Amino acid sequence: MIRELLPESPSVFWAGCPKVALEEVVAYICFRIVGTEFYLLNIAVKEGFRHRGLGYWLLLSAIDFGLKRGIKEAVLDVHRENHNAIGFYQALGFRFADPKEKNKKIFRVMEMKFP
Template sequence: MDTRITLLPMTEAYAPGAARLDQITFPGEAWSEEAFLREARTPSSFYVVAVLGEEVVGFAGMQQVLDEGYITNIAVAESCRRKGLGRAMLGALIDHCRESGASFLTLEVRQSNAPAIALYESMGFLPEGRRKNFYRQPTEDAILMTKRDLSL
């Protein structure tokens, strides 16, 4: 990962940057700035942002309900992809789950997103199901992936 990039906890100050990156990365499915503000204020949510200078170049977030962790979204700016940033942010979510006593961490990923699937598999996530027509623009199935051993 680029040493100029810093991983930080999501605060309200980073919500506009996260929303901008989300709009670029997932047009038509992006969260609003208000949604990121809500997540930053919600005790059961945990988000990290990757910051380069003043710019948000990545974010990853999850919600925890009792001992269950659910990744809500992950995005990396195109200029920062394939440099370990996604791995570092995902690692921060896994660490948070381990420290907070979660028994598993799960996510959905577009079936066509081979780079993301490869990353998740390399970090111990296994496919456990499919959500038919989960995504829009374009409509596509999601693969449900879960990491059950959070000690790795």
Template sequence: MNSSIAVPFVLHAIAPEHLNAVVTLDRLCFGQLWSLEAYQRELDSPNSELLGLSLGEELVGFGCYWAIVEEAHLTILAIHPQYQHQGLGQTLLCALLDSARHRGLERATLEVKASNHRALGLYQKFGFLTAGRRRNYYQETGEDALVLWLKGLQSPQFPEQLSQWQQQSINLNP
């Protein structure tokens, strides 16, 4: 894949017409964590935010969080393997955190495989800290999950920090 792409990537809310593409991308990235019905439930829930990242008509990434009390629990973040290492995960994470901030949520949390060093690097770059470990969390492998937290989404400095992260992701994806 040529790293210079003329068509811009577009962030958008996932709509029902995107669900088949979401399931296809989920299957490609994760071996199908969620079913079509599960994604439909996310769309129907007022406590879920499901965002997509598209290149033209092609869905190349998506992410979701659940709004639980004052917390954004990030449940999934996927970028098509062909488009990884271009700052798109960072772009999508910025959008999810910005959405959570606009909802008035105070913090973000997630679980990530302890061996997923690329994802851990991204989350640590955003200031997520390890809060704990869930032993044998992933049933298919028995692997542990690290529980990560990010506080301060409502702090006065957070919008500027988000802007800086977004600018870095734009610089990675000219």
């Protein structure tokens, strides 16, 4: 099933497993680095494991991985009604690429730039 979630390479997939049950994936992140752009393909934390900082840790670790490889910006698409994810991304520092496009598109682009 995880294989089906993987986009075409080159992309990076990290899975998070609890210490007590290493065979159980409770969180994952999938991203791609193209030149100086980090593109988040997907991130999810299993219900029951949310709001413990797992998503935060996964995404910041992935961005740190990208920064060490020279990325200048991180970009993602989010469903405009996924308010939970939007709040999560905003708390991490992502902003809407075009604030005017609200309600125009189903998916909105969020970005974070690095000096």
